[in-house]
Amino acid sequence: MPQIKNNKTEKTYWRSLQDKMDSKEIESFIVNEFPAGTIEVSETMTRKKFLSLMGASMAMAGLVGCRKPIQKILPYVNAPEDIIPGISNYYATTMSMGLNSFGIIVESHEGRPTHIEGNQDHPASKGSVTSYVQASILDLYDPDRLKSPMHNSKSVSLTNLKNNFTPLTGDGSGVAVLSGSFNSPTTKRLYDKFNKKFSKSTWTTFDLKSQENQISGLAYSTKKEVLPIYHFDKSNIILSIESDFLGNDQNSIHNQKTFSKSRKIKTKKDKMNRLYCVESTLTNTGMMADHRYKIRPDEVYNFIAELNNTLAQNGLYKLKKINIKKSIFDKKYQKFIKVLARDLIKNKSKSIIAIGDELPSELHSLVFILNQELKNNNNSVTYHSTDDFVKSDLESTKKLIEKINSGNVDDLFILDVDFIHLFSHLLNDKITNLVKNIYYFGSHKDLTSKISTWMIPKSHYLEAWGDAKSIDGTTSIVQPLISPLYNSISINEFLSLLLGNDISDYDLVKETWSSKSSLVFKKTIHDGYLKSSISSNSVSIPRVSVESQQNIFSTIEEHLSNKKTNNLIARFTISNQLYDGRYTNNYWLREAPDTITKISWENVALISIKTAKDYSLKNSDIIELKSKINGKEFKIEAPVWVLPGLPNDTIILEMGYGRELERDVDRNYIDEDILGVNVLPIKEIGSYYSNNILLSKTQKIHKVACTQDHHGLDLEKLAANEIEGRLPEIIRESNIEDYRLNDDFVLDYDRKKHIPDNDSDLPSMYPSHDYSKGPQWGMNIDLNVCTGCNACSIACQSENNIPVVGKQQVMDGREMSWIRMDRYFKGDVENPEFALQPVACLHCENAPCEQVCPVAATTHDKEGLNGMAYNRCIGTRYCANNCPYKVRRFNFYNYTYDTPEVVQMANNPDVSIRFRGVMEKCTFCVQRISEAKITAKNEKRELADGDVKVACQTACAMDAITFGDIIDKNSKVSQAKSLNHDYSLLKELNTKPRTTYLAKFRNPHPDLVKDNNNKEIIEHH
């Protein structure tokens, strides 16, 4: 939405605050900002929208003899200056996740936050969001959140807690604190205070996904605690070793933004980076790679060693050779390493070696050296100090667990970590007897809360004041959008309670920022970040002499394996849906199909096709996995899913699932008990894979909800061959070199079928409608940069009130997501290529859906939108049948009737909620279009390009989506459409879609082309 407006509304907001800026009145301000009336109003509003279900059906044609139920209007008693009912406000705030934090702009209706977008100027978000950030708004309205403090499972009022909650006295001996890592200066300040005051206590930090190895590895070489930030826009050659920097990564938005810069193709001359990927899992980064080589986790040492040696041979003479007795890689692989090494050297200082943060630290050190020898350090890779962060620490975590098991902990404070979920298998069963008091500060009634004597509800970040730092050092203030919905407090408030004084989190933050002038403070809140702090953490690393690093090479030498092993390995990754499990109760993320497997709601054990054959397994067989961890045997059961492109005898297990929560509300179509499998028991704490797994097949079957490849297409040669034939047309692609020779290759497919180059020449019985008067809305999607992350579809879900339907319905093929993220595998099953294509309604000018609707419920407006009038729709489903792209979604049931009221608060009041029996689909965010148009009219001006930004467009960190007026030749979208690798899907049907695609390019190394020019396409799980 128009940024101009944001600023305006925010300005007024701040003027109003300046009037009452001494900290006393801030209290009253916080109260005033959300007067008692507000919540009520917004609730009735959502309820009103909700009524529109029944309303929609009954009220039409005035067929209701009796009039609608009486509607009450609740005005404000004392209207807040900054809120005009019906006009949404935009506030800047920050969401922190792990060691990073993202600046965001939150849309708020009558004091009710409804939608999140990235903050343009914040370096970590650059105007876009990840699916996690996007979906985090739903957590605010999570009906199952802990609603008030509990003591021995009796609820306690907040004031009561604040007054007589003094668990800590003395020097804190016998006291232990466990928390996740954090980047907030205020929290850090309180943390230091705590450690000073209770000197005998131990504070442990633990993240399931931590940068610990990376930091320590880099620290070994650089003597500084730093994290790298990659600048892909400054690099031509990128090697990713087990690193999913485009997907599930701390800094993914920055990575995607910079990556797409050096990936977008406009003309023949444009250069495009080349991405090599070596990985044991299958990640979004891997799917984007020009060369992807799979590797078993236990071979990574060998790979890096050989790379090191090859680099050394080919010009990086300073590097010390590692003595490899016998290479375990075949010819093809070695050739790849050679080519890769040459390529890296050729692009000195313009290349990046990115390595997965969970890999052992010595590898990080070596890769640092390699990057240094490649002159990448301080060019394409910069390093940023992490001193201000409180970081995950594995060793002390292990110690803590020992201490607990040996009964040396009396008071255990757990800060927002599901302790039991993580460590149940390591903990003594009688933990409740061993530890006197367990204090749990968290948001849900999870396993940990079961054993704790005190439970203190944690405020959502949109409910609390706080501050945060990004990896690059950008500091920002977290300002609340709404007063806490439940009796919860922020972590800062909790810590200060522990320190014995009850101070509001606003004051705590203010105190931390006392060094800054209140003007700077206000500006920071307004902008969402502190300008002066951008990349304040960056440290320039002096060259490290390779000699000083001898023992890195030797350690690596020790770890080399001399022969190819084929023992079963379990490789653990962070979930694409739940991250480390913190989003277990976020149904948007749960239902959004996994970006790679397309499975929703659960995790599965992924195995390669060969492994499946060896163990005679097929999809959704349940297997039992056993593993011995220091003497004790652990086992889990999980359904199998076969995925091409995985290394053999390697089982990929997603962590974060199987986290049991106690729920307050129970939904009809959503089965809350579907949790997936907790795979942690067979994972050795700290390591990212476990060797020597014992696999045994059980007779059990577990049906899995997969949104693509229904009905075992792979078993059916007929279908497979057909897809093979169609794919090149559906997703048109070319090697960048071929493109330079033939830049309108996209048309070849049409010409083969004698389809004229421009739509207007397609034969038709009717004269085509005249759409020459602007604005005419159109969209363009660049397949070359789409990583298939779900950010767009979740943004759409949040913007358009798309219901969650639950696993059963997804299995029945009734998922509602308006954007279908198509994922195809190409080439040979062992080393496939990947093709991704988001498909939403293409708004065809000759829309096939419209002519078949008997009641004209879906029609075209004069700006070329293919509109849906839900209240006119009678649900014949004919339109969906006749849609060649199958982008229409039908409400088979009344999915929204039991949406808890608090969840309804997340609804966008500008979009009506659909009743059962109604067809729905992408509307090009028509509500945003009309909003922009009306604002323009009221301001007596013409619409400008960029006034309308659709939800998916802003969310996309790769900037793959452009939207705008196609009549205006200068608009971004017209320019994109004018490119000659722009094509429209299924052109021969003469539907004239308004959404067109830019073809995908691959940039393989010429010397490696012949290895993967096997262009057989197959569709496969």
Place this chain on the structure above:
Amino acid sequence: MTDTTANKLQTYVDEAPLVEGDHNFSTITDKICSIVESKPPRGWLIAFLFSFSLLLILQGSIGYLIWEGTGIWGLNNPVGWGFAIVNFVFWVGIGHAGTLISAVLYLFRQKWRTAINRFAEAMTIFAVICALVFPGIHIGRVWVAYFMFPIPNQMGMWPNFRSPLLWDIFAVGTYFAVSLLFWYVGLIPDLATLRDRAKSKVKRLVYGILSMGWRSSHRHWQNYELAYLMLAGLSTPLVLSVHSIVSTDFAVSLLPGWHTTIFPPYFVAGAIFSGFAMVMTLAIPARKIYGLESIITIGHLDKMAKIMLVTGSMVGYAYAMEFFIAWYSGNTYESFAFVNRAVGPYAWAYWIMISCNVIIPQLFWSKTLRTSVPVLFIASIFANIGMWFERFVIVISSLSRDYLPSSWDYYTPSIWDILMLIGSFGLFFTFFLLFLRFLPMIAMFEIKGILPEADPHHEEVH
């Protein structure tokens, strides 16, 4: 008359007599009226109770459908139409024989139609009722179905006359209305007969009202016959158009496997095929139970069998043509759609269809099979099954795999789909049995009209 004249008569009538046994006007009247006047045989009672219970099932499941939503069916995203539409097209098809037999055969002066036209027409009407149930309930929001009719309303909105579904509404609706008129007009003289024979007051009253005071005046007969001819003339193009229009539901769309110009003729052929099959299925037991062998003779069955043979083969030809065109068009989507039918996940349905609609009718090349009642009966039932599966194959296999493979899915019917299919038969047979019970199932005055002595000059044929 002498043998020679008898032979002459033979050659003149050129066929075996249409009514066997020595019937005269009054015996015909007695024979047919007695069915309505006497108590129903036990067979009728059992059949009625059975089909009525099926009807209750239908009502039950429709109630649940409207309460819960369309989700209770096996539908999913690519497959938006399931059993409901399959049943609709199936029943519309059944509904064809009736009007065809009476109208078209009437225009062609096919006298033999008189024996079967009455209950063929009745069958038509009930089949169309069954058909109309389904488009009604298959929509997501039944309570706003009236949006589809051009009624002036506060929205200032009108239906979209470009939509094949709307064509359906008009076509099938008109077909129902016209068939009803045609049937009723045909009934009037016979109702008068029943009126005049009625013993009880109630019967006299009811039949009296229905027969509109018919007094078999010839001045009336004159208008009556012409009007009947006109209706026949109107129904003939209608009959042919209705199923063509229904087929446009598919032919007008752009789905591979639906988007086919051959659909209209081939749907009509199929409809006639299934229609005659159904007539057969009904006539054979009826003539047995009510002892009408002398009126619905083997000759009639034989003729119907021939028609089934012809139409069945036409359908077979259409199947072949579809494949040829799909291949000849060179359109990959098109050809895949058909290959997928034959060997894809729904091959089983496809081959049931082929064997029932194309192979089994070939039996009728043999005179002996054509005239063996059990064979006819079983074959006709198979034909019905086959025609149902034809619609199943067309609707589901095409939908489940269209253009973009990512959205391909498989459709499995839910229990409710099946219950509603069964229930629709309950609806059909309940109506039909009531018809047998209370109305003359054979057009008496027409039968009389074709008796030899009906011809004023029948004695002086020389």
Place this chain on the structure above:
Amino acid sequence: MGSVVFFFSYFGSPKFTDVGYRPDQPVDYSHKLHAGELGMDCRYCHTSVEKSQEAIIPPTQTCMNCHKIVGLENEKLDLVRASWESGKPIEWVRVHMLPDYAYFNHSVHVNANVGCASCHGRIDEMEKVMQVEPLSMSWCLDCHRNPEKHIRPDNINVTQMDWVPSEGHEEIMNKFIEQHKISPPEDCTACHR
């Protein structure tokens, strides 16, 4: 048949069911007094009508601006004062109800010089507010199809209640509409999202 159609399309239409809806309000506030006799501008209370899709029901605050001084004894105002003290909003009853799937925007209409009276009637003559127009879709369309009837020249205030178009008003307005590029949409998407 025809009569059935007529029955529904007439007796079912908002023209018949909705017009004349005049619910009791918790506070019997008189528009006649305030807007009519005192001649207060509509926008004094309905502040956001030019900025927002909603005209908003004024907060109790607005009432109290004056009634802190005037009508102190008037017991009609008890509820208002009560609300002011307790901070509990007054539960007004909605008179002009549009279905929730129809998105109407006050600001764009007001800024296009459509008078309040065109839709709400002579509020200034109503003791208790009553719905005078059907507010049905076809009614909206009527005006969208020929807006010149209802759009006012710039020199006439949209809130002026007693204004009646002069001779030849429509010709003038047709020019006006062209100048200001006023294009009332007839598309479904204009109101239904």
Place this chain on the structure above:
Amino acid sequence: MTPKLIYGILAEFKDTKSILKAAESVKIEGYINFDCHTPFPVHGLDDAMGLKRSIIGYIVGFGCVMGASGGLLLQWWSSSIEFPIVISGKPFFSWQAYMIITFVLMILGGAFAALIGMFHLNRMPAYHHPLFNSKNFQKATDDAFFVSIEFKDPMFDLDDTKNFLVSIGGKNIEVIEE
């Protein structure tokens, strides 16, 4: 009770052949208001009675025209005058698509015209008719053939007509009262 008025005379004939002859001779005799009653339409009887061809065809034709034009008009008006909506980028009046409903409504119009026309020409429904007073007349819908000559016929004379009917072979002669 008031004396009953006479409606006419009813005579029964045995078969189609004789009814044909009878009708012929009644016509020749010069009667106008007479009628034949047969259980089924007997061919040749029209000429025998000297009836003109029925005009029902024209009525049906009219019905068809009304139906078709009405249908087309409705579609044209509602889609291009009343509320023109862009659908699949097709012209507002895409007549190709409108032909089907036009055709169907033509048939419907015709069919109703045929029914109503027939009822009108036959003055049906007529639940009360003097002929129904005759017990014997009930056979008319079964297997008997009747000739009825009405009182209002200028040539009608109770005895002459009776005798005339006997002379042409009429059985069970009956005087029908209103």
